[in-house]
Amino acid sequence: MDLILLILVPVLTLAALMTAGTKAQARMIAAAGTGVQLVLSVYLVIVYLMERGSGNIEQMLFTEKYVWFNTLNIYFSTGVDGISVSLILLTAIVTFTGVLASWDVDYLYKEFFISLIVLSTGVFGFFISLDLFTMFLFYELAVIPMYLLIGIWGSGKKEYSAMKLTLMLMGASAVLLVGLLGIYSYSSPTGATALTFNIIEIANVDIPVEAQRYFFPMVFIGFGVLGALFPFHTWSPDGHSSAPTAVSMLHAGVLMKMGGYGCLRVAMYLLPEAANEMAWIFIILTSISIVYGAFGAIVQTDLKYINAYSSVSHCGLVLFAILMINEIVMNGAVLQMISHGLMTALFFALIGMIYSRTHTRDIREMTGIMKLMPFLSVCYMIAGFASLGLPGLSGFVAEMTIFVGAFQNTDIFHRSVTILAASSIVITAVYILRVVAKILLGPAGDNLPSGIKDAVWNEKVVTIILIVAIAGMGLVPLWLSDMILNSLGPITEKLALIK
Amino acid sequence: MTIEQLLLMRHEIMLLIAAVIILIIELSAGKDNKSLMIPAAVIIFSLVTFIGFLPIETGKLFGGSYNTSDMIILMKNSLNIGVLIVIIQSAGWLKHSFENFDNSGGYFFIIISSVIGMDFMISAGDFLMFYIGLELATIPIAALAAVEKMKRRSSEAGIKLILSAALSSGILLFGISILYATNGSLFFSSLSSDNLNSSLQILAFIFVFTGVAFKISLVPFHLWTADVYEGAPVNISSFLSSISKASAVFILIILLFTVFNSLVSVWNTVLYYTAVITMTIGNLFAIRQQNMKRFLAFSSIAQAGFIPLGIIGGTQFGISAVIYFLLIYIFSNLGAFGVVSAISNATGKENMDDYNGLYRTNPKLSLVMMLSLFSLAGIPPVAGFFGKFFLFTAAAVQGYYILVFIAVVNATISLYYYLLVVKAMFINKSDSPIEFINNDNYTKAGLLICAIGIIIIGFAGIIFEFIESASTGI
Known part of the structure; x- marks a missing residue:
């Protein structure tokens, strides 16, 4: 399959959106474009599995190179392995449901969908890139529409949050850029070949350890900020709580995964010696993320803040797992990215739907929603159970894999942080069950607006798609985890050779 | 001298002919046909x-x-392209706000004279030609800055520009005379083959650098910039901030790589610290500006701070990156100034607060402004990203990681104030936003060219390759 299609379809959708006149046209075009994208992504998974099934053991499939800046050796090289394929599928699902969830944007609808699709273009481009230059380009392309999306259509202290988010992420990309340029300038230590940005080619080169020690922290922090690495996570709760529903979904569901993916694909894969040496620093930071995020969620009273802090905790787990360096736990990391992406998108979609009916997100002001909106409430419960790791749903698969894998490191340091991280499951249960008990159960509150109706069709489609995906991943996880595991080989090999 | 030899000066000769034709048209057009001047100038240029x-x-x-x-x-x-855009953009101003519309021929004549000076300056092979070109480039612009005679700020800008230019010329001349005293030659080629390394020659370098840095408005030689840009008509400010600045960078590159090539270690240090100070100071001042012209003035100072990153390594790639960056900068800066000029001509409003809610009433102007600002800030997918990225790459490959880091952090700071304008246009609400502005076709064409340039130059890798293939031979 031609991967460039994954960029072309959103670009064509954008072009079509520019011509849209009415709100109905704009949202139909956006839904159609992202729908086609979803179909393409499912098709990509199928052809990928077939190709692997027929015995193709290349590291990257469907690779393609388009010359861009010839003299600089910059290409737009694309290619996918199991990790990127599964994340592309996640992105397509979340984008499509995000468009459906914002069916009722009330003003500047055309601009809203344009920004949303620019954002998703950035994410798709990021996941199919095999070139540090284009990867960085798409990373920034995905971040900048967030400013407009939160600033224009957000709520609460939106201007502050939008500026904080943009500046922190762009600041991170500043650090990241220096790291990437460092990798570039060491990509040909003998001088025999031209310097290159191509990830696969750089992977065959041994970058001197002294240089790696400088650039690993830069790249890891640069991507890690997007993955809500403590202490650089503060943009995330503010950003999520001010963003409109679809943007929270995309942001927590997909954008934060770019951080994890970047850490895995660039920091760990290209700078393995430094990764082994310095992992312990970041393991401590991510452990703090995990526990601190979970405790943060306990004390919050705004539904979106609760979820934002829970995202910090769960994304911390992703980075934690990546740093544990073995195949099982890294497999768990990617599974956790997908699981958290789906479940947090569901959460934010539901919070948006509930908020549009109750006009409050404060859990102290809501009781007995189950009686008023049974459908949405049940969905919320399912999302909660997935979040706390109930077997049969996606969270269980991911977290089990992570903790089992992490425990295979036999030294006392790794074991103790693993136990610490695993304790977050209990804390998660506390805040999830507290919210469920507080707002869903009990007698219907009388301070809520009267005449509340349950979900309408587009909301039902959103929740059902996401729940099916979550349950599907929880019940039949093997194909997914195999697909990811097969692709982790080159990365873990490179990391383990050095040990 | 044969005709072929004379044709080597094609750019200057063409410009001279154009300037003379414009004068003749103006004289022969008579009082009633003055409106011919603008289309004539656009077509000729x-x-x-x-x-x-x-x-x-x-x-x-x-x-x-x-x-x-x-x-x-x-x-x-590259200069010509920029000047063409400036000429197209000034049509709106000449028609609506210029007090002496009858003198628009003179306006074009002065602009073109200044460009002739720049061309001679870039082509110079000795310091005499260089100095004549430099003065020819500067003095007409001072006249233009003061062209709105009835406005006090405009006259003030003109005086300020000419006085600071005279001072910097003096310093430059002192540097040149020291060079002549120590080497006995004014030719770049013979100066570069001599090994300049005595402390007197280093002093001469510092003086010459100061003179040129004044024109690029590198810190600490930037103090005239904001006042002049604010006082002068918008189109003159845009000319000063893009064309004039680019031409000074070009000659700086040529001087550093020919005359001062033996002082590489000296000018690397000088450029290093100038870059750091210029970016930082420019950014810090830009954050607090409310007047859009002052705002763009400080932003252009900060932008100039990125340029040394390409020069500092002394590589061919670095030079092409600088030329590429400047080409993009010309388009982006003229785009931003074009919008400011369109709004200023129609309403006289030049403050950032006036831009609140602009997108609701003038979506197209706001979009061009946003594209230009994103390009200045270096946000993909617009061209500015590529320009900055290559400058950073050029410095990083030479091992200047700390400088690159400072530059990237500064780029992030600059994003903050560019976003303030975007915020004013798109997010802030206003009770009395600027009414819909019906721009004339020249303004529209000027902005359209900028927007297309900003979008296309980055994607078309062929443009960079063309620049790289041409930028050999220093």
């Missing part, structure tokens, strides 16, 4: 720009005081 791109021989004239190479021609062509 488009022709000049186009002819500049036709292939031509390169060589030396006047015993080496004048020389051309592929790179110099490329530089002149």
